[in-house]
Structure formats: structure tokens, C-alpha cells
Amino acid sequence: xxxxxxxxxxxxxxxxxxxxxxxxxxxxxxxxxxxxxxxxxxxxxxxxxxxxxxxxxxxxxxxxxxxxxxxxxxxxxxxxxxxxxxxxxxxxxxxxxxxxxxxxxxxxxxxxxxxxxxxxxxxxxxxxxxxxxxxxxxxxxxxxxxxxxxxxxxxxxxxxxxxxxxxxxxxxxxxxxxxxxxxxxxxxxxxxxxxxxxxxxxxxxxxxxxxxxxxxxxxxxxxxxxxxxxxxxxxxxxxxxxxxxxxxxxxxxxxxxxxxxxxxxxxxxxxxxxxxxxxxxxxxxxxxxxxxxxxxxxxxxxxxxxxxxxxxxxxxxxxxxxxxxxxxxxxxxxxxxxxxxxxxxxxxxxxxxxxxxxxxxxxxxxxxxxxxxxxxxxxxxxxxxxxxxxxxxxxxxxxxxxxxxxxxxxxxxxxxxxxxxxxxxxxxxxxxxxxxxxxxxxx
Numbered sequence: 001x002x003x004x005x006x007x008x009x010x011x012x013x014x015x016x017x018x019x020x021x022x023x024x025x026x027x028x029x030x031x032x033x034x035x036x037x038x039x040x041x042x043x044x045x046x047x048x049x050x051x052x053x054x055x056x057x058x059x060x061x062x063x064x065x066x067x068x069x070x071x072x073x074x075x076x077x078x079x080x081x082x083x084x085x086x087x088x089x090x091x092x093x094x095x096x097x098x099x100x101x102x103x104x105x106x107x108x109x110x111x112x113x114x115x116x117x118x119x120x121x122x123x124x125x126x127x128x129x130x131x132x133x134x135x136x137x138x139x140x141x142x143x144x145x146x147x148x149x150x151x152x153x154x155x156x157x158x159x160x161x162x163x164x165x166x167x168x169x170x171x172x173x174x175x176x177x178x179x180x181x182x183x184x185x186x187x188x189x190x191x192x193x194x195x196x197x198x199x200x201x202x203x204x205x206x207x208x209x210x211x212x213x214x215x216x217x218x219x220x221x222x223x224x225x226x227x228x229x230x231x232x233x234x235x236x237x238x239x240x241x242x243x244x245x246x247x248x249x250x251x252x253x254x255x256x257x258x259x260x261x262x263x264x265x266x267x268x269x270x271x272x273x274x275x276x277x278x279x280x281x282x283x284x285x286x287x288x289x290x291x292x293x294x295x296x297x298x299x300x301x302x303x304x305x306x307x308x309x310x311x312x313x314x315x316x317x318x319x320x321x322x323x324x325x326x327x328x329x330x331x332x333x334x335x336x337x338x339x340x341x342x343x344x345x346x347x348x349x350x351x352x353x354x355x356x357x358x359x360x361x362x363x364x365x366x367x368x369x370x371x372x373x374x375x376x377x378x379x380x381x382x383x384x385x386x387x388x389x390x391x392x393x394x395x396x397x398x399x400x401x402x403x404x405x406x407x408x409x410x411x412x413x414x415x416x417x418x419x420x421x422x423x424x425x426x427x428x429x430x431x432x433x434x435x436x437x438x439x440x441x442x443x
Contacts, residue, residue: 077411083440092106
């Protein structure tokens, strides 16, 4: 690849470094959290600031070069081949306005940084199950928060976006400035513009009653049936998920979990009444481990206890319109104690509440009551079998959905149509045709 435009190199245009495969720092800069994804761009631009992003986008557009963007790499689902990868991981500014209850962040900020800054003022953001994830990528996918039933999708709380379109124009969009583009970006994922900064609402939450109840796998049916009866009666203050976990028998894994199936109920309640709300699940079966307590929001990661170290994995997702008897039997056959499932995690997350369906929006529950997420680890001796195992789970629950699934849970698939209504999909396609007719953006 020739990195030159009218005798001006790309390195001349940016303050940060431009790395090619010969540079020893190239691999680290291009790496993703998912170590099964290998990015091999022609060059990586390690952007030092938003101006570097503007320069790199302009250069790629003028030279008709493929363009991709990555911050933390948590959202990497497939490898990037060729072109320019703009790394925004250094744009990590975080500013909290406690009076306005807002946060403004750079494209490389992680949720942990926002959580800690907001907590100083008794506020909390709408982060997902892991605070290590980048704010911008997660939110562009809609964002399925720990407190989503209480406050909505993360995209619903965005107030403005600082963007760069392929024509090199840097500007701010909001509900009053280019509202159509703003609305499509809030849940439409990548492919319309590069986001260099974001401002969003914070909420007055300093404490949640939450954590996990853990049950032995032999009680899976009793717990799942209790969850199905309990979840629809919860108020919007309660957020919950049921997780089938098959943890490896490995160092660092608690002996109660190692090498066996356990069933976890993740729970997060805002305000009073959390203990009372969770009581029916406590009575579903003997509790093996009880990790539920009043948690400072800075400890919200304890609700899901997601891994925080890079690993090779593959994911897939589906939506469920109900957890009736037929759906319960199908889920148990796929992930229960007699299933022989090789996936370490099958997750059923309760939707509804403030995430109620609105098919005119880019981020929507589409009439779904639950989002299902299957995760496989691409490591010996099961690596080759993982894609088939995920496909089996998704096919097995397909009759109990409506063809839709939240964007953040779709995983590695080229067809993203299940994330949006037909109306929104048409609007996204029209916007991409207008903003990126040469299809330079990685999507």
C-alpha cells in the first residue's frame, strides 16, 4: 500500500504514530479483546486526538482506502484485512457535569472510567455487564445496560455525538442538529461516521441491591421455571438475567463452580424493595452461593462477573417472546444438565421496562421479552465444535422468537437485519449509500 497523497505522507498528517506490519508495536495496537479475531490492516493510525481521526478519515476517503475504527476491541467480531485501522484508544477523556447529570467522553473511554468519575457525585451511567468495555462502541450498538429495564438502552441516553463523516467533515449531531443521522447512529453500529466523542445522561444511583444467586445445575428446571413465573411480575426497578454457566476446572475457578453446570440469577435493583423482589427466586431451590448484597455502583461488575482478560471466543444471540412451557423445555434440552452443551455460557436476559419495544427507533426490543446470548471459547479441544454448538442453540430457540435480537448480542454474523425493524433498516441503508457510496467503512 502506498501511504502518500501529493507527496504528503499519512504520518505527516497526524500527531500520533502510523504503524505498519514491520513495526514491533503494530500487533499490539491492532489487537482486539477477542484474541480469535486477527486484524491485519495495511497501517494502524494510533490517533493522539480527535484531529488525528479527522486527518486519517480524510486521507482514507481521498485515496479510496478501506477504513476501520477500534477503541478497546471488545466489539471485534471479525478480522480487518487491509486498509487503515484508526485506533482511538488514547482518546480517553472523561468529564462529568454533576449539575446537568451528564458525562462527556472521548472515543477511547471505558465504562470503568465513567463509573468512577460519576460515582463521586452519586451518579451512574448505563454500562453493560463489564465495565472494561468501551463506551462508544457499546452505545453505537444500542447498549444493553445492567439497569436497562429501569432507564432504557444506553443509546436512549445519548445527548450528542462528535462525528467525522467520510468527507472529512467534523461536527456534532444531536436530536436537534441532524436528528435523523443522530438517531441512526444511536443503535445503528458502525458504517455511517466515526465517533470521536459523546455526551450522555447519568442517573442518580449510588447503590444497587444486586449480585448473583448460584444454584447447582441439577436444579436448572426448577430455577428456570421459577424465573419464568417471576420475571414478568417485576417492576422496572428490577433487572435480571438467568445464566447457564459451565466453568472450566482450572486454577482460580471457585471449587463450587469448577467443571460443572451451575445456574446463576443475576440481579440489580434500584431503590428500596430489592430483597423482597428477589425472594421468590431464593425459594426456587437450595442456594449454592449467595453473592447478592447492597453494592456501591462502583462494584456493579459483581452482578455478572464477566471475564476481564482477553480470550478467543465466539458469540451469537437470539430473542425470545416468552418463556412458556415449550420454550423452557427447548432451553433445557439445549443448555440444561442433560444437554451435553460445550458452551461455557448461555444467558437469558430480561428485557421490557424502559426498553419496551419501539420499532421506529434504532435501538429497540422489538416486542421481545428476553435476549438470549450464547458464548463459546475457541480453544482446544472444543474449538472446532464451537460454531456448530452456537448454531444449534440459536436454531433450537428460533421458533420461540420473532426474528429479532438486540444488536449488541448478534455476534459474528454478516446479516445484521435482526437488530432493526424493516423501516429502520431501510433508513440505515439509505444513509450508508449517501454517506459512504464506495463502501469504505468496515461494518
